[in-house]
Amino acid sequence: MPRKRTTRLVVAAVAALGLAVTGAFMGTASAGESSAGLPKNDAAKGLVYDGLQRRAAGPCGAGLLEVKGTSPIMCTHGPDAAPAGLSVKTPVPALAGSTAKAAATVQSLAVCEGDGTSGRRVEVLYIHGSTSRYTQYLETFRTLAEGVDTIFNESAKETGGERHVRYVTETVNGACRPVVRDVKIADSALNANDWAPLLNAVKAAGYNRTDRKYLQFVDANVYCGIGGLAGDTRKSDANRSNTGPEYARADNGCWSAGVAAHELGHTLGAVNNNAPNASGYGHCTDEWDVMCYKDGDNVVIRTVCTNRSHDDRLDCNHDDYYHTNPPAGSYLAQYYNVADNLFLIKGGGSNPPPQDSNLARSATASASYTSAWESVAAINDGIDPPSSNDTVNPRWGTWPNSGQQWAELTWSSNQTLKRAQVYLFDDNQGIDVPSSWKLQYWTGSAYADVPGASGYPVTANAYITVTFTQVSTARLRVVLQSNGTSSVGLLEVKAFAS
Structure with a gap:
């Protein structure tokens, strides 16, 4: 039976509106396997494996899946099911008062950098078909993207550092906000039980830059979330997690900061399968944690961080994928660390860990x-x-x-x-x-x-x-x-x- 979960919000503006943001999911694997050796589809949970394949060799050979029909080759851990409080088939309502006029009173990004466009950046896309709700949801998407930034930075603070998502940004009523692109594609690509048609349509629209990670808010009911994952463990700027184009997708039943942070986390390199508490399917097993949950029948979850408020924070004990200053000799001092990702704005990374660092x-x-x-x-x-x-x-x-x-x-x-x-x-x-x-x-x-x-x-x-x-x-x-x-x-x- 699915566990009950809290859905605490990461920013006060969202909390007042009661929108769920929890980032750990209820499990990706359905009972049994298809003839292709993949879990069977469970559309009600957003577990759609059509268009994915296993490869023994190549960039997706280390326990990952390949998205068929895309170029260059794209790897993923597979789809994530909806967390408690959200449903793949029930669209999330727009935030109350989410209008252009209301944008003047909401929060802005805590940190912005440069001209808002140059260099490696995360670009937010609203993807729709013949029906657009861009005006209705624009402020919702901005607020959720800012909630993702809060998750990354509050988690960095736990290790004595500072990290912010380097978004493509613009000035709105004097405040620095994430840009949200309005991307129209064919309804057939939007609603396909296969991620490749949507990805190819988005690329054809020009969103295929190598210095971009694309955070997709998709107006469809196919997935809860799915994200690209390179599976590269090298501690180097040449790590594939430091390049694009890469894509993180959340469909309208799961438009929340937690889901968006989870899928973006995959594109930034979480969680590699050689991490100390890796599940083997791109996640971790030590709750409470945005990236941790039971994602397979044989996966055993341990409650290591007993405070459930950490369910909207990254890396419970900061030993699997996110630490701004990992101890010498630790896993993250030797292998890839998401806190080093070049799509994040770094600050305080040379600070010593907090005094209570164990x-x-x-x-x-x-x-x-x-x-x-x-x-x-x-x-x-x-x-x-x-x-x-x-x-x-x-x-x-x-x-x-x-x-x-x-x-x-x-x-x-x-x-x-x-x-x-x-x-x-x-x-x-x-x-x-x-x-x-x-x-x-x-x-x-x-x-x-x-x-x-x-x-x-x-x-x-x-x-x-x-x-x-x-x-x-x-x-x-x-x-x-x-x-x-x-x-x-x-x-x-x-x-x-x-």
């Missing part, structure tokens, strides 16, 4: 012993436990071993550490809180107790915070002494630079 998330966990049914990777998975007897999330335990046990975090390079938080495991069934514990660091030749530790209380059902004199180390170890014959364990360890 460095443990980029480390590899190991232990003296781990019970066969437990996982040492649990200690830095980013999941905040509800209690010391957490029966839902992964845990590290040493039963039946007792005595002194340890678990440690190892980084690929030295980290500056000054504070740590530890959450003890106690299941009342053989694993108890330890009689004592301490933190050690690797000096380069041996382990030593961290200097100046503030103390090691033994507390259940809460994080224990320990501050200490700053150290530079590639390993941080938690050493636990069991209480009698009981075993010990940990639910989470966090490490901080300040």
Whole structure:
């Protein structure tokens, strides 16, 4: 059964009007497969696979689909179904008061750049057939595009940086707003159960520049959303996600900032299938997150960011596809990072991460012993436990071993550490809180107790915070002494630079 979701808006102007913007979807794969090896169509959910094909080789060979009949070759992760609160077959109404006169009172883009047209830019298109609602929806499209920008920048702020979508812009009543192009195509191309006819018609109308990503608001009821995805993991300006033309599509049942941000996110390079929490189908598995959801029958979703307000933000733990200043040795420091995309306006990317940035998330966990049914990777998975007897999330335990046990975090390079938080495991069934514990660091030749530790209380059902004199180390170890014959364990360890 589809989960219930909140549909919190990203900008106050939209929130007051009650328009859903949530960006995570309910699943792309229908039951069974067609003779072409693709999921069967489910038109009610916007899951239309006609016109797509699998290729073992070529640019779309790494788990992506190819849009047949387009040139140059275009890759995609496939269609996305509508999130809760939206329906592919029920058009979204225009924002209340969405008229040219009302445009004078709505918000503008927070940041604009240059002359509004030169260089790599995202261009917003309203695509329709013989019936046009351009005047009625113009202000809606501008506002939704600005909502997308809010999602990208608020997410960047979480990593100490600033990012804005570099739109094609114009001045409206003294404010910088996204341009919305009025694009008329044949009804047959607009309503085809195949993206290629629409793409080819839009290209023929001149929207085929290599320095453009095109955000398409399509006045049709075929898809909820679908977007191009290069699947290029190279950490380079030459990454294919940094070029166009590329297209992100949202049909009229899913005209929302969240859907638009999701599909635009694909065109900017999210989520590559080698990311730490990749679903394998262009998304991620650690909710809550604009790009994460259960997109296949065998995909398991973990609730890592427990605050559902992050459902309209990018990259829950900023370790899969979006971080303005990724830690050295982390996945995003080595592979493609959407925050580096050349279609974004960069600012603050050299700033240090926020003071509460958890460095443990980029480390590899190991232990003296781990019970066969437990996982040492649990200690830095980013999941905040509800209690010391957490029966839902992964845990590290040493039963039946007792005595002194340890678990440690190892980084690929030295980290500056000054504070740590530890959450003890106690299941009342053989694993108890330890009689004592301490933190050690690797000096380069041996382990030593961290200097100046503030103390090691033994507390259940809460994080224990320990501050200490700053150290530079590639390993941080938690050493636990069991209480009698009981075993010990940990639910989470966090490490901080300040």
